[in-house]
Amino acid sequence: MTSKAAGILAVDVGGTGLKCAVIDDQGTMISEREKVDTPHPCHPEALLDAYAGMAAKHPAFDRISIGFPGVVRNGKVLTAPNLGTELWQGFALADAMSARLGAPARLINDAEMQGYGIVSGKGLEMVLTLGTGAGTALFRDGDLMPHMELAHHPVHDNLTYDEYLGVAAFEAHGKHHWNHHVSRVIELLYVLLHYDRLYLGGGNSRHVEIDLPDNVSIASNEAGLTGGAALWRK
Missing domain, CATH: 3.30.420.40 (ATPase, nucleotide binding domain)
Incomplete structure (x- = not known):
C-alpha cells in the first residue's frame, strides 16, 4: 500500500x-x-x-x-x-x-x-487526557517514566479516575459538576506527584471552564x- x-x-x-x-x-x-x-x-x-x-x-x-x-x-x-x-x-x-x-x-x-507531542523536556511533566476515559503519562526531563494505570485507581467514593472524569461522568452530572471533578483531580495529582507542569488533553479538555493553576494548561489535541x-x- x-x-x-x-x-x-x-x-x-x-x-x-x-x-x-x-x-x-x-x-x-x-x-x-x-x-x-x-x-x-x-x-x-x-x-x-x-x-x-x-x-x-x-x-x-x-x-x-x-x-x-x-x-x-x-x-x-x-x-x-x-x-x-x-x-x-x-x-x-x-x-x-x-x-x-x-x-x-x-x-x-x-x-x-500525546505527551511526546506536548512536553517541554524540563522537569516533571504530566499529561492527563480527558476523553472516553482518563489517561495519564509522566515525563522527567523529557524522558518517559514507567506507565501508571491511574485510570483504574480509586479516586473518590470508590470511583476510578475513568468513572470520575470520563465521558459517562460528564453526561451524567453535567459540565459544571464535571469541572468540579477536574479541579479536584488536579489538586490530588499535585499532592501525589508535585509535578512542575500538568497538561490537560483529550477531546473533553475543551469543556474545562475552571481557573487553572499557573502550572496547569490545556494542550492541543493534535498532539495525540x-x-x-x-x-x-x-
Missing part, C-alpha cells in the same frame, strides 16, 4: 473516535487529520479495517506510530478498558497493523504518545498524532 517516503502514519485510537494523519520526523502534520467513529464492538479486525480505509486516502508513509487507550507492552495490548479487554488482551497490534498497512509499526499508550514522531527517534 505504501512506498518509501519520509512520512509516519500517526494513529490515535480512541473509545469514541479513530484518528490518523501523516506526519514528518519533527511531528509536523503533512496531511489532514481524518477521523471516523470507533466501531462497537471494536474487535481487532474492525479496527484494522477502519485504518486500512483511512490510510489509503493519505500520502505515502514508511512507518506507523500507534497510540492505544490501555496498557501496552512490547507491541501487544494488555488492557483495553474502553474497547473491551476481553477482545484485545494479548493482541499483537503493532505486528498486525504493520502486516495490514505494509510498514513497520510501533505501539505506545495514547496518553504517552504529532507525538507519534518521537516513537521513531533514538
